[in-house]
Amino acid sequence: MTEPAIEMIGVDKFFGDFQVLKGIDLTVQRGEKVVICGPSGSGKSTVVRCINRLESHQAGTIRLNGETVTDSGAIRSDVGMVFQQFNLFPHLTVLENLTLGPIKALGLSRKEAEIRARKYLERVRIPEQADKKPSHLSGGQQQRVAIARSLCMEPQLMLFDEPTSALDPEMISEVLDVMTELALDGMTMVVVTHEMGFARKVADQMVFMDAGEIVESGTPAAFFDAPKSERCRLFLSQILKH
């Protein structure tokens, strides 16, 4: 049996005295797509950031491919991350944004890195924007560049923290389409999002968080049609209204 891609067992996380995560248990198998939702401040971002070590945890265990991660360990470049605010490097061109990691961290030659970058730009459908600065692109295009930048590191696992929340409505679908394709290609994905259409279509597992806890998790069918907890039902009725 292969190890799960992610295993979180009883993970606690504090900011000072404030407990942000309370005994988080979450298992993500290879190739599985998990969608996390929940009200603002419930700890969704913190879960994702603990997985790739942007945050440390204070108790419990986190394993990636069976390997326990530690605080001293470096941020893992085999875990891709896409942020709500894109976080593209504004002083570099799109192509340079994509080749920086492969050249500096993976040791590829510039030529190899550019071939790889153009391949993934093609994949997110903006090959023609390679030489522009990020500020000259639309929000949707910027987020697709950010996805391509992660893909250039050829990660085993991709984390998305509200990738469409900062976008104008008409640009959301172009980003979700790219993510859906990625899911169909078999990428292991953990996605924090309130895009429930996307979740229904793509998720293998839905996770609902509130106040630092996983309140409910299950298949999309069970989750959407028969939520067990009151809190979850309330949350769903609120976001599905819009």
Next chain:
Amino acid sequence: MRLFVLFAALLALSACGSGQVWGWYVIDPRTAQGWTNVRFLISGMGATILLSVLAAAISMSVGLIVALPGLSDRRGWRLVNRVYVEFIRSIPLLPMLFWVFYGLPIIFRSFGLNIPIDAFWGAVITLAISDSAFTAEIYRAGIQSIARGQSEAAQTIGLNYWQTMRYVILPQALRRILPPLANQFIYIVKMSAFASVIGMQELTRRANELVVTEYRPLEIYSLLIVEYLVLVLIISFFVRWLERRMGSDERAA
């Protein structure tokens, strides 16, 4: 520029005030003696420039090294930064110059090291260290102004701390840091005048020596001020040009 015009006007005004007050002959380049004097005064320019450039270069390097622990998440590292900055910032330049020039060699000797510190290096070290507390603060503020998301994004694509600084943070911070850093350089040029008191042959020292032999302080110090003014204006123009170049290159988000 406006300052320059004002200054020139002031000079012209006082010059026509009374023939006895001013004795421009002492630096009149048309006379043999005046020309010799002018050349003597200007010959300190090279030393002032070299001193300032070296001190600024060292200050900018040391400042960066001091700024980095100030950005750490660890309190201990931040404390190192605070102590250095607060301590160095509170020492007046002149006492520090004396301490380095007269005191430091004694410490070196007590360790069995025979490192003489001449006026030039004494001044370079003092100016650089004294200024580094200010450049450290400039770097720290500039780097902090780059959003945290930038370094997080850099880390998620596998860059280590130094690569993140080198390729992501510093190039962006530099644009914001440049104007205050240029101010600091101008400050160093002006403060380099203190080197004259430990006998370094720079602009101010030359002026002092000429005043002693010619006894014409008004004219000689006036010329001295103009010399600094010209230096500072040249730096200002250069910085303005540099800012325009960097600004237009990176009209980013």
